[in-house]
Amino acid sequence: MAKRLNLLIVLTLTALLSCQGFAYGNSDTITPLPVGEIAPGVYAHQAPVTAMNAASGGDIANIGFIVGDDAVAIIDTGGALIIGERLKKAIEAVTHKPIRYVINTHEHPDHIFGNAAFVGPGVTFVGHKNLPRAMAERGPSYLATWRRVMTPDLVNGIKLVPPTLLVSTDKDAKLDLGHRVLDLHAWPPMHTDCDVTIFDEKTATLFTGDLVFLQHVPVVDGSVIGWLKAMPELAKIPAKRVVPGHGTIDVDWPQALAAEQTYLTRLTKDLRGFIARGADINVAAKDAAKSEASKWQLFGVYNPRNAIAGYAELEWQ
Template identity: 45%
Template sequence: MLDDGHKPSVLRHVPRCCGCGVHALSRRNVIRAALAIASTPLLRYMPAHAASADVSEVAPGVFVHQGRYEVQSAENGGDIANASFVVGSDGVAVIDTSGSAKLGAELRDAIRAVTNKPIKYVINTHMHPDHVFGNAAFKEDNPEFVGHYKLARALGTRKESYLTANEDMIGKEGFAGSEIILPTRGIKEPTKLDLGDRELLLEPQPTAHTDNDMIVTDLKTNTLFLGDLLFSVHVPTIDGSIKGWLAVLDDMGKRKAARVIPGHGPKTMELPEALEPEHRYLAAIAGDVRRQIAEGKTLAEATKSAGFSEKDAWKLFDQYHVRNVTAAFAELEWE
């Protein structure tokens, strides 16, 4: 476990002398032993216990838990979205906390298996329940809860419906203790958060997947956390603007990054290839819907054909695609 900056005492590693003089260590040797211990990479992470959430270190100090490609249910406990944390010399930032207090607690256990540094920030990339309901597990750490400046309003207006719907899907036992934790800090302009030896850059985005999406970049490793601006394998879901989302994807495609972490998908991906399937899917919907609107087709007709060329490319297509076409039609018919 990282130990709040204190090096392990060398005396724990020095055998006691029996008095014969053979085992005695000189002061110089003690200092050499201390330096060797302090510089040993294996001592950087010293788990105190096994983590209950499966996390992987995808870059130095950057850890990701991968959610399942499923709809929320009692069987998966709402574990359907990626959740991450970044460890700095002064503390930890959590980026999305999964879909229940129980899952959030498992993520917190995973953090504590890596480090006992204070959890300074809990950052939500957007409002959706599978990314925010784990926040409750971090209340005792008294972090800053951080999000897009529109996140508080979005969560506040949906609070009761989110609580009811997610308890119904996950079940009372699996959802116990979950609650909406509103951000204590809203981000309106690009902002840096300090973790000691590393900074996180937070960039609020225009309306795309939702109206409160935010990109988080670990500047030390050039790792981008894209939240649900990036779906892979799991079909994208529109809760904002299809035109805005396509524009944001075009902008992201111009960026350089060592790796990106999607809201749903593998633990890491690379730009610009990671964006191409999602861009193709959304462009297919937009193109088909625009054509059908021009032909005088109805929404009901559009939901039976628009974007269906993408059906075999995505998991959960049947669960979410018609909803996406409906959202796109409502937006594009007023162009």
């Protein structure tokens, strides 16, 4: 199992990174990250659906922030320090209220590598109770791979900043920004084993992190069975709109779950068939969920990795 875990980490990094040659200017030329106000006081950045590589500039994950009467909460910070700095510029263009919380939805580098831009007095980093462990175990590997593949501009200044305010799976956390309460829910293993969702009670806006993918094929790094099992509970959140981890933002809920559920169901069914027939894991990686290929971007990059992860999980049932 340890060998397979290491293989999955390598496969995740390989899928995220491929390409070279991208550079930014110095801090004096940093431009604000484009954001839109999708509900009163709720801002989101829709990143391109693309693989994480030097050409992407570290910008592949949807991120955002919420402004209360007293303070600001940030949801994820992007895949490079420069993305975090550009997000900070975008916040400054909207409000001068202090940033009180930085919430990381899980440990993947495209969501946390901009954290260092927000380290400072009065800022609390928030995440799943498992996130510190996940960052400690995987963060050094992520950073080492970034240094090999990305340009220095996209690596310099990145720091692993773990949360100090932790959300447990048995009790939601409430963050008050001043007449604006955010409900944070920590989930059992799904996309990863440290996923958190953020629900803005005032506008019924839900930030799902990578528990919801649109256009971008879902990535299984936790439990495909756990993901499918928890979907009914996820769908019950009384949201009016959702910001997924990847793909189109401000979409209807819970309809946004439909395509992802279909994909994960097909992947699971195909893998069970391969396992029952005694098929090799490499065959499963090539052919599982192949009927879904035309419906998703980056299918050839991530689906083989999903099949390997799912095969390793399901063969022990």
